[in-house]
Amino acid sequence: MKILVCISHVPDTTSKINFTDGDTKFDTNGVQFVINPNDEFGLTRAMWFKEKQGAQVTVVNVGGPETEPTLRKALAIGADEAIRVNTQAQDGYQVAKEIANVVKEGGYDLVIAGRESIDYNGGMVPGMIAAITNSNFVTNCISLEVDGTNATAMREIDGGKETVTTSLPLVIGGQKGLVEESDLRIPNMRGIMMARKKPLSVVEATNAAVETNSVKFEKPAPKGAVTLVDPDNIDELINLLHNEAKAI
Amino acid sequence: MSVLVYTESEQGKFKKTAFEVASYAKAVADQMGTTVTAITVNAGDTSELGKYGVDKVLSVTNSDLDKFNAKAYASVIVEAAKQESAKVVVLSSSADSKYLAPIVSIGLEAGYASNVVEAPSSTSPFTVKRTAFTNKAFNMTTIDTDTKIIGVSKNAFGLKESSGNASSEDFSPAISTSGVTVQSVDRATDKVTIADAEIVVSGGRGLKGPENWGMIEELAEVLGAATACSKPVSDLGWRPHSEHVGQTGKPVASNLYIAIGISGAIQHLAGINSSKVKVVINTDPEAPFFKAADYGIVGDAFEVVPTLIEKLKAFKAQNA
Numbered sequence: 109m110k111i112l113v114c115i116s117h118v119p120d121t122t123s124k125i126n127f128t129d130g131d132t133k134f135d136t137n138g139v140q141f142v143i144n145p146n147d148e149f150g151l152t153r154a155m156w157f158k159e160k161q162g163a164q165v166t167v168v169n170v171g172g173p174e175t176e177p178t179l180r181k182a183l184a185i186g187a188d189e190a191i192r193v194n195t196q197a198q199d200g201y202q203v204a205k206e207i208a209n210v211v212k213e214g215g216y217d218l219v220i221a222g223r224e225s226i227d228y229n230g231g232m233v234p235g236m237i238a239a240i241t242n243s244n245f246v247t248n249c250i251s252l253e254v255d256g257t258n259a260t261a262m263r264e265i266d267g268g269k270e271t272v273t274t275s276l277p278l279v280i281g282g283q284k285g286l287v288e289e290s291d292l293r294i295p296n297m298r299g300i301m302m303a304r305k306k307p308l309s310v311v312e313a314t315n316a317a318v319e320t321n322s323v324k325f326e327k328p329a330p331k332g333a334v335t336l337v338d339p340d341n342i343d344e345l346i347n348l349l350h351n352e353a354k355a356i
Numbered sequence: 357m358s359v360l361v362y363t364e365s366e367q368g369k370f371k372k373t374a375f376e377v378a379s380y381a382k383a384v385a386d387q388m389g390t391t392v393t394a395i396t397v398n399a400g401d402t403s404e405l406g407k408y409g410v411d412k413v414l415s416v417t418n419s420d421l422d423k424f425n426a427k428a429y430a431s432v433i434v435e436a437a438k439q440e441s442a443k444v445v446v447l448s449s450s451a452d453s454k455y456l457a458p459i460v461s462i463g464l465e466a467g468y469a470s471n472v473v474e475a476p477s478s479t480s481p482f483t484v485k486r487t488a489f490t491n492k493a494f495n496m497t498t499i500d501t502d503t504k505i506i507g508v509s510k511n512a513f514g515l516k517e518s519s520g521n522a523s524s525e526d527f528s529p530a531i532s533t534s535g536v537t538v539q540s541v542d543r544a545t546d547k548v549t550i551a552d553a554e555i556v557v558s559g560g561r562g563l564k565g566p567e568n569w570g571m572i573e574e575l576a577e578v579l580g581a582a583t584a585c586s587k588p589v590s591d592l593g594w595r596p597h598s599e600h601v602g603q604t605g606k607p608v609a610s611n612l613y614i615a616i617g618i619s620g621a622i623q624h625l626a627g628i629n630s631s632k633v634k635v636v637i638n639t640d641p642e643a644p645f646f647k648a649a650d651y652g653i654v655g656d657a658f659e660v661v662p663t664l665i666e667k668l669k670a671f672k673a674q675n676a
Contacts, residue, residue, distance in 0.1 A: 121604070121622070121623045122623070125489045125492040145603075200468070226603055226604070228495070229471055229487065229489070230468075230470055235426075235456075239458060239459045239461075244535040245459070264598065265424075265451050266450055266452075266550075267543050267547070267549030267550075267551065267552070268541065268598070269598070270540065270541045270543075272536050272538050273536075274535050274536040284600070284605070285597050288591075319461075319466070319500060319501045320497050320499050321498045322495055323496040324495075327493055328493070334646050334652045337652070339655030342660065342663050342664050343667060345664070346667055348651055353612070353633040355555070355632070
């Protein structure tokens, strides 16, 4: 089984979010970049397929050279090879088109992406890859088993979960549950050394069209101070929630 | 060239988000000087949609669509959009709508903006405001394709009633066959879900152990609320993953969010930021949550929560 894991290069979850150039660009100053958490759950599941079922795992990112350390980290975790599609990611459609192209060229059976990136939160890349490559698709995926060309997956739905059966070729939108938080792997020294020797190929983009354009960013208005209520005066809290906030 | 809106239903009843997306579609249609067409699947009586500005309903009744299937449902929406020559397609942010949206996007060659919080600020260029960086920022985005798809954030636009009647006609499009088959659905039907809840009561590590969740559940019951938890609590296995809210868990966009024994890590706050009113109960006055909350009690949850439950019961009895 050939697996392609899509890796988004995103600011660490604790990052302060600021913008530059008249609020048109994300300010990367002092920001540490990581593998998108939703992708990392998928990558870790892919490692399981590699170790238990002999799958071959490739990671891919659409981005400039600055994303290569993130791809190297994925190699250190255990992926066999990496591909960087050399263009700046501009919108979900463009990224999906570029990755779909890699999928077709490489003949991958299973594509695992995160259900969304934690920066743009578009939540569209996996579904679009599936639609473009005419593959089966399960998103918000919290468990995945593959047996030959058949797959069984669980999807988180509003208020519960559903179990589905499907077959390869398959695209997954992954999230926590695909593996547990405690299953995530911190690369060890051996992994980091080996990652340096693993192939990271840079492929030129097909210059897919974009459908949407980011114009400007805005930060939410600063919040007013909290109204503190004395723990011995719970009636006051109920009064505020009812009459002031109109929330109960 | 109407605005098409997919109004979701469950067991023949519209979800509340259906009326919110209809209200949003009406606002877009007014800006563009056109009408609103709704597409429904096995929805039963559709007349209620008129109240939220829908002019016409395309009503699909098909037992093959009893269980949700993203590819099949997407093909229904694509066919409806083509028949109506829709220039804008409006969807909700439910798990199902987010599942099918990218498939519709490819099917219609239409740009898709998700998590949109306001009516378009301009229709030429078509510009929408959406959340990004998991609610830590907003992003103004243009959709530059001929047809546009908008996913509306839950509880962001609200319900807007308008007077009108929705005419209904049967619609029987060709449906794509899907290679994904639902085997079983596991959903608690007697509990309010985090996605649908007006009020969410959430517990953190400050509660010391899973055995102390009785009062969280009781408080939720009194308020008709859903229960949720912080990431450490789900990682420790005190509560199921499905209750984990935050950046890597579920987003919450309720009217009222009550955090009990949750310090308020940046990742947690990002996930609950879209909630309108936030209340925190924590022993530590330095907990970051106090900076994000509207109302706070510095106190011991084990004393505050039982009192709150008693007082709320009395309040509910009085205001029933």
